[in-house]
Amino acid sequence: ARHPIAAEHGSAVRQLAASPDGKTLVFTALAHLWRKTEPGGAPVRLTKAVDFEWEPAYSADGKRTAYVDWNDERGSTLEVVAAAGGAPKPLLTSRGVLRQPKFSPDGRQIVFRIQDTDKNMAGYRTKPGIYRISALGGAAQFVAPGDDAPQFSPDGTRIYFSTVDYSGSSAVTRLQSVTLDGLDQRLHAQTPDADTRELRISPDLHWLE
Secondary structure, three states: OOOOOHHHOOOOOEEEEEOOOOOEEEEEEOOEEEEEEOOOOOOEEOOOOOOEEEEEEEOOOOOEEEEEEEEOOOEEEEEEEEOOOOOOEEEEEEOOOEEEEEEOOOOOEEEEEEOOOOOOOOOOOOOOEEEEEEOOOOOOEEEEOOOEEEEEOOOOOEEEEEEEEOOOOOOEEEEEEEEOOOOOOEEEEEOOOOOOOOOOEOOOOOOEO
16 A cells, blocks of 8 residues: 555655755656656756655755655665765664654754554654654664654754644644753744644754744
């Protein structure tokens, strides 16, 4: 069966990631990652993988791309590949659904989340939340419970993310941050009601939408 995230990515172009210099785009289409040089370049596959690929993110120096792939037998794998394409380096494999990788400003770490699942999905025993891992691989460290959009602060000392609180009469989304070890939790913004479900903060922390 196709993975529930990858199944969204049919022929439509989704999840565009622009290189820091703005000259190249990486995006998801036909359940794979494609690279296109601007202006007018023809799209080419970023890798030769047969697995479903999605959610690309560039490193700050533009030399690497992190992304997630899915295989029905092994689950999700966090991968890093040269920005020009080639053979990817797997950093972490999990039966959980890995999502939204982002590099730290110095490129040494990657933050990501494991999606909350149910018993009907693979990896339902995997602890959901926000994690970080060395960009060279190794063990991932759990940072905090969180539901969406993890990213590092510009100085790399904190991790920002959103959580959804269903405990009240209306679901509320909160933008929070913690240190790299999950300490000193801070609340920065929250939605007034369930009609607003996403909070996105700019990489420089100056804008919120």
